[in-house]
Amino acid sequence: MNQDNSPGDLKNSVQVTGSLEITKMEKINFSESDLLAIYNNVPQVLTKKAVQVAITEDIVHRTNNVPIILETLKKGNYWIIAIEESNYLLLPKSNLIINPHSYQTVKLLFNCHGYQAEDTREFTLNKPAKVSPMPNPQQWKLEEMGVLDFSNISLLSQLQSELKKRKEEHQQLQSQLEEVTQYRAQFQYKLEQIQGERSLLISQLQ
Incomplete structure (x- = not known):
């Protein structure tokens, strides 16, 4: 064991004991393209299959090198859906209204094409974001941003x-x-x- 670790290094390190506790979710037998088609037309179908999550306030004001962590929340603004091959996809919840305030968190998770703060709220999901489970079963880490398109009104x-x-x-x-x-x-x-x-x-x- 390296004895040269300073107290600061130990303080900033994270020790994980035991195996990674994966959040148990019911997977749906859909491909990503199937999921997109359903979400953009009848998103209510996915409500009972989704885990609702939200970004914590401190993450909103993060620096660029800090990973984005979402936490399970009953009234969260985002859904996590588990599909085939252990893929966890992140989507905005079906009734999410994107205004200048909520846009501050949305833009951390999705690239927003054609967004206009004045009156644009409706969007099409072109690509879901991807997340992975954390050691804490209530937390998820953003792995890949998704894409929202606001130009198709x-x-x-x-x-x-x-x-x-x-x-x-x-x-x-x-x-x-x-x-x-x-x-x-x-x-x-x-x-x-x-x-x-x-x-x-x-x-x-x-």
């Missing part, structure tokens, strides 16, 4: 965007109509004043 999103645009145009027209109505009222008042002054002038002349 669905018909529903297009209709919602169009509806929002129409509402804004309607509000603008309503505002303009109110201005015209107010101007007409002021013009009518001025006209009545002029007519009154004219009548008074005619009466004085007579």
Whole structure:
């Protein structure tokens, strides 16, 4: 045994006793491509097969050389699915809304193509991330980032965007109509004043 280890080296080392305790998960007989097709169309089917996990707050502010660790959490924003050949795949949960706040953690796990912070929330999963179990059965280590595509906006999103645009145009027209109505009222008042002054002038002349 090397006797030259300093107290600092011992403090930063991790000692693992016993065998690696793998989290027991029910594997599904799907290939990765099958899983992608199901997730992008009917993700609710996977709910009961998934382990929910989340990134801890300290990992969000990590430095580049610190591995990303996720922990099992009942209300976590991500799913881990076990498929054939002991592959553990990481996916965003089906109802995850990606806004500027949640994006700060999403971008640590997935390369986000076409993301726009203003209004983009809907995405397509192009590639799941890959994780591996840690000695602590409640923890997982990110091994490979996944890919999310925000550029393919669905018909529903297009209709919602169009509806929002129409509402804004309607509000603008309503505002303009109110201005015209107010101007007409002021013009009518001025006209009545002029007519009154004219009548008074005619009466004085007579």
